[in-house]
Amino acid sequence: MQSGTFHTNYASDMALRPYWPQRIRIVLVIVLVLAFPWFADRYWLNLANTIGIAAIAAIGLNILVGYTGQISIGHGGFLAVGAFSAGLLAARLNMPMWITVPVASLFTAGVGAIFGLPSARLKGLYLAIATLAAQEIIIWVLNHGKLLGIGESLALSRETTNIFGIPMIGNTDFSFYWVIMGSLVLTVIFVSNLFRTRAGRAFVAIRDQDIAAQVIGVDLFTYKLLAFATSSFFAGLAGALTAHYRGIISWERFTIDTSILYLAMIIIGGLGSVSGAIYGAIFMTLLPAILSNLARALSGTVPQINSYLPFMQQGAFGLAIILFLIFEPEGIVKMWRNVKDYFRLWPFSY
Amino acid sequence: MAGRNGATLPEPQMVIDGVSLSFGGVRALSEISFNVYPGTIQAIIGPNGAGKTSLLNCISGLYRPQEGQIRFEGRNIIGLAPHQIARLGIARSFQNIELFRHMTVVDNLMLGRHVHMHSGVLSGGLYWGRAQREEIAHRELVEQVIDLLEIQAIRKKTVGALSYGLQKRVELGRALAMSPRLLLLDEPMAGMNSEEKEDMARFILDISEEQRTTIVLIEHDMGVVMDISDNVAVLEFGLLIAYGTPDEVKANPRVIDAYLGREHAA
Numbered sequence: 188m189q190s191g192t193f194h195t196n197y198a199s200d201m202a203l204r205p206y207w208p209q210r211i212r213i214v215l216v217i218v219l220v221l222a223f224p225w226f227a228d229r230y231w232l233n234l235a236n237t238i239g240i241a242a243i244a245a246i247g248l249n250i251l252v253g254y255t256g257q258i259s260i261g262h263g264g265f266l267a268v269g270a271f272s273a274g275l276l277a278a279r280l281n282m283p284m285w286i287t288v289p290v291a292s293l294f295t296a297g298v299g300a301i302f303g304l305p306s307a308r309l310k311g312l313y314l315a316i317a318t319l320a321a322q323e324i325i326i327w328v329l330n331h332g333k334l335l336g337i338g339e340s341l342a343l344s345r346e347t348t349n350i351f352g353i354p355m356i357g358n359t360d361f362s363f364y365w366v367i368m369g370s371l372v373l374t375v376i377f378v379s380n381l382f383r384t385r386a387g388r389a390f391v392a393i394r395d396q397d398i399a400a401q402v403i404g405v406d407l408f409t410y411k412l413l414a415f416a417t418s419s420f421f422a423g424l425a426g427a428l429t430a431h432y433r434g435i436i437s438w439e440r441f442t443i444d445t446s447i448l449y450l451a452m453i454i455i456g457g458l459g460s461v462s463g464a465i466y467g468a469i470f471m472t473l474l475p476a477i478l479s480n481l482a483r484a485l486s487g488t489v490p491q492i493n494s495y496l497p498f499m500q501q502g503a504f505g506l507a508i509i510l511f512l513i514f515e516p517e518g519i520v521k522m523w524r525n526v527k528d529y530f531r532l533w534p535f536s537y
Numbered sequence: 538m539a540g541r542n543g544a545t546l547p548e549p550q551m552v553i554d555g556v557s558l559s560f561g562g563v564r565a566l567s568e569i570s571f572n573v574y575p576g577t578i579q580a581i582i583g584p585n586g587a588g589k590t591s592l593l594n595c596i597s598g599l600y601r602p603q604e605g606q607i608r609f610e611g612r613n614i615i616g617l618a619p620h621q622i623a624r625l626g627i628a629r630s631f632q633n634i635e636l637f638r639h640m641t642v643v644d645n646l647m648l649g650r651h652v653h654m655h656s657g658v659l660s661g662g663l664y665w666g667r668a669q670r671e672e673i674a675h676r677e678l679v680e681q682v683i684d685l686l687e688i689q690a691i692r693k694k695t696v697g698a699l700s701y702g703l704q705k706r707v708e709l710g711r712a713l714a715m716s717p718r719l720l721l722l723d724e725p726m727a728g729m730n731s732e733e734k735e736d737m738a739r740f741i742l743d744i745s746e747e748q749r750t751t752i753v754l755i756e757h758d759m760g761v762v763m764d765i766s767d768n769v770a771v772l773e774f775g776l777l778i779a780y781g782t783p784d785e786v787k788a789n790p791r792v793i794d795a796y797l798g799r800e801h802a803a
C-alpha cells in the first residue's frame with residue numbers, strides 16, 4: 188500500500204516511480220519487451236513495430252494537445268515532414284539512418300515551431316483550423332513535390348539502413364524492433380522527465396490557466412512554440428523511423444486521416460499522459476488487425492464479410508471514440524487506474 | 538501616512554501616478570495616484586465595481602491603462618508583459634482562484650519558482666546534473682512555504698479537489714513561492730469562515746513581518762483591514778476618494794458617507 192511508503196529525502200520523493208508496485212510493473216514490461224521478438228513471427232513483429240512508431244508520435248501529440256492544451260490537427264503533416272526529410276537525405280545523399288533520423292527530427296521540430304506561430308493569437312477551434320492549414324500546406328508541397336524530386340513515392344535504398352555503419356540485414360522486422368523500441372523507451376524517459384521539471388510544468392500551467400501562467404512569469408509565446416517544437420520533434424522521429432522501416436513512402440500515408448487517427452489515439456488512451464498515449468497506440472493499431480483476423484476466420488461461413496471489412500474498421504474506430512467520450516472521457520489510462528485502485532485495497536474493498 | 542510621527546517619508550517602492558483606464562465608455566479608473574511604501578501592508582477598499590481589481594490588473598500587466606504611469610522601484614512598468622513584470626518580483630493572487638487545477642499543490646508551488654529556475658526542455662527531459670540539482674534545491678524552498686502556510690498534509694493532493702479555503706491558501710503559497718518583492722492579494726479572505734479568515738490574516742502578517750514583503754491587499758472585511766494594514770486607499774467609481782492610515786481613513790467624512798456609513802446603516 189502506498190500509505191506505507193515514506194520518503195526520507197526530496198530526491199527519492201521526486202523519483203519517477205517512487206513506489207515498489209510501480210517498479211515491479213516496469214520490470215515486467217521490460218522483460219516482456221525484451222522477450223517478445225524472440226517468440227514473435229513477422230506478422231506480430233510488424234504489428235509491434237507499428238505500435239512502437241505510433242506510440243512515439245502519439246506521445247508527441249499528447250505533449251501539445253494533452254499537456255499544453257493546444258489542439259492540433261496537423262500531426263500527420265509533421266510526421267510527413269519527418270518521413271520525407273529523412274527519406275530525401277537517405278535517397279538523395281545516401282546518408283545512413285543514424286544521421287537522417289536525428290536530423291529529420293530536429294528539422295521537423297523547427298517546422299513545427301513555425302506552424303505553431305499562430306498559437307500566439309489563436310486558441311481552441313481557431314488554432315485547430317490553423318493547424319489544419321499546416322497539414323494541408325505540407326501535404327500540398329509534398330504532393331507537388333517535383334521541386335524536391337519526389338514522384339508518386341520515394342524509395343530509400345537499403346544501404347542507408349545501418350547504425351554506425353553496422354548494416355541491418357536479414358530480418359528487418361526483427362532488427363527494426365530494437366531500433367523502434369529503443370527510440371520509444373528513450374522518448375518515454377525524456378517526456379516523463381520533462382513533465383516533472385520546469386519547462387514541462389510551464390506547459391501544463393498554460394493548459395490549466397494561461398492567465399495565471401503569465402502572472403507567475405511563464406512567457407506564453409515562447410512556451411507555446413516550445414511545445415509545438417517538442418511535439419513535432421517526436422512526430423519527426425516517428426516519421427523518419429517509418430521511412431526507413433517501410434523503405435518507401437508516399438504522402439498518402441500522412442493525410443488529415445492520420446492526424447485525426449492520432450487525436451483519437453490520445454483521447455482514447457488518455458490526454459496528458461505518457462502511458463495513455465501508448466495505450467491509445469496499442470488500441471488503435473490492434474483494433475483493425477483484430478477485426479481483419481476476425482473477418483478472415485468468418486469468411487468461410489460469411490463469404491461477403493471481406494468486402495465489408497473496411498467499413499467495419501471505420502465503424503469500429505468511430506464507435507470506440509464515441510463510447511470512450513461517453514463512458515470514460517479520461518481514457519484507458521483512467522480505466523487502468525480504477526483497476527489498480529480496486530486491487531490496492533483488495534480483498535478489503537470498502 | 539507611511540511617515541507617521543513626523544518621520545521623513547521613505548522612498549516609495551511603487552508609485553501609481555495618474556492612472557486612468559476605460560473599457561469602451563466605462564471609466565474603471567480615473568487618475569489614480571498614490572504611493573506604496575516598502576515593507577508596508579497597503580489596503581485597497583471600496584464597494585464592488587469600484588475598480589480595485591482593475592488596478593491590480595494594471596500593476597500585473599493584464600490591463601494597459603490609457604493614461605498614467607506605474608513606477609516599480611523607479612521603473613515604469615506599463616507596457617511590460619505580465620511575465621516580465623513577474624520577473625521584476627511582483628506576485629499576485631486572484632479574486633476568483635486561478636490555480637492550476639489538475640496539478641498537485643507541490644507542482645503549483647514549484648511553478649511559483651519558475652522565474653528563479655533555469656532548466657529548459659532539453660535539460661529537463663534529460664534530468665541530469667544541473668536540472669536535477671535545481672529541482673531539488675527549489676523543492677526545498679517550496680517546502681518552507683508549505684511549512685509557513687501549514688499545508689503539509691495536502692502537498693501531494695490535486696488542487697482542484699481541495700476546499701475553497703485551502704485553494705485560497707495554496708494560491709497565496711504559489712505567489713509566495715515566487716519570493717516576491719511586492720505581493721498583490723485580491724480579496725484573499727473572501728468567502729471564508731471566520732476561522733479561515735483569522736488564519737489568513739495571521740499568514741499575511743507573518744509574511745509582512747518575517748520577510749518584510751510589501752503587500753497590497755484588497756479586502757472587504759473592514760475589521761481585518763483596519764487591524765492589519767499600514768495605509769488604506771479608498772476607491773469609489775474609479776476615483777481615489779481617500780488615502781491614509783486606517784484611523785485617518787475611518788475619520789474621513791467622504792469615506793463614512795460613501796462606504797462605512799452605508800455598511801453601518803445596513
Ligand SMILES: Nc1ncnc2c1ncn2[C@@H]1O[C@H](COP(=O)(O)OP(=O)(O)O)[C@@H](O)[C@H]1O
Nearest residue numbers: 560563565583584585586587588589590591592
Ligand atoms: N475586462 C473588462 N471589460 C470590461 N469592463 C471591465 C473589465 N474589467 C473590469 N471592468 C469594469 O470595470 C469596473 C471595475 O471593476 P473591478 O475592477 O472588477 O471592480 P472591483 O474589483 O473593485 O469590484 C466595473 O464597472 C467593471 O464592470
Ligand SMILES: [Mg+2]
Nearest residue numbers: 589590591632
Ligand atoms: Mg474585484
